[in-house]
Amino acid sequence: MSGYRFHLHHVSLLVSDTQRALDFYCGILGMAQTERPELPFPGAWLQIAEHQQIHLLELPSPDPVEGRPAHGGRDRHFALVVPDLEVIHRALEAAGWPYSPSKSGRRALFCRDPDGNAVEFFEKGVVAGTETLFD
Numbered sequence: 092m093s094g095y096r097f098h099l100h101h102v103s104l105l106v107s108d109t110q111r112a113l114d115f116y117c118g119i120l121g122m123a124q125t126e127r128p129e130l131p132f133p134g135a136w137l138q139i140a141e142h143q144q145i146h147l148l149e150l151p152s153p154d155p156v157e158g159r160p161a162h163g164g165r166d167r168h169f170a171l172v173v174p175d176l177e178v179i180h181r182a183l184e185a186a187g188w189p190y191s192p193s194k195s196g197r198r199a200l201f202c203r204d205p206d207g208n209a210v211e212f213f214e215k216g217v218v219a220g221t222e223t224l225f226d
Contacts, residue, residue, distance in 0.1 A: 101136075101144040102169045104208045105152040109133045111205045112147045119186045120179070139171065156207035162191050163201035163209025170211035172218070174225040176200065179212045 106112040116122045116137055122145070125138040133149035160166045173179055176198050183190045183202060193199035199213035216222045 098142065100142060101146050103146040103148055104204070104206070105154070106134070106147045106149055106204070106206045106208075107152070108205070109135050109147055109149045115188075115204050116145065116147070119182055119188060121182070152206065154207070159203075159207055159209075162194060163203055163211065164191075164194055166209045168201065168209030168211050170199075170213060172215050172221050172224055173212050174215055176212060176214040 104112075113124065113135055117124060122137045122139055125136050125144065127134065127136040127146075135147045137145040137147070139145060180190075180200065182188075183200075188202060190200050190202040193201065193211075193213070197213065198217050199211055201209060201211050203209050213221075215224045
């Protein structure tokens with residue numbers, strides 16, 4: 092481990108339509124929108140845990156959506172630990188949202204948001220040190 096200590100505060104994602112992104116992150120995944128300062132472009136901030144956020148920035152993206160790997164684990168992505176992977180699985184299924192299981196065989200799955208950003212979800216305890224999260 093590094094001699095430095097870090098805590099991830101937020102991940103920023105470029106989106107083409109803030110409301111469409113909110114329909115996914117809040118509507119399907121159940122995340123909560125939080126306060127956002129006045130900025131010169133549209134977007135939204137989502138609170139996912141204490142001092143941890145996802146910032147949605149409605150700005151032009153230099154990244155293509157087409158031609159990306161079908162499985163998000165083979166592309167840049169961010170990972171979220173969840174207390175029960177089945178809850179996410181059911182939410183994606185109910186929405187008809189495409190996803191794929193982890194190729195490693197561990198209890199995790201990947202999907203892409205409406206703008207092609209890859210998201211990994213893995214259940215607490217799958218990775219050492221996450222066993223007591225959410226307790």
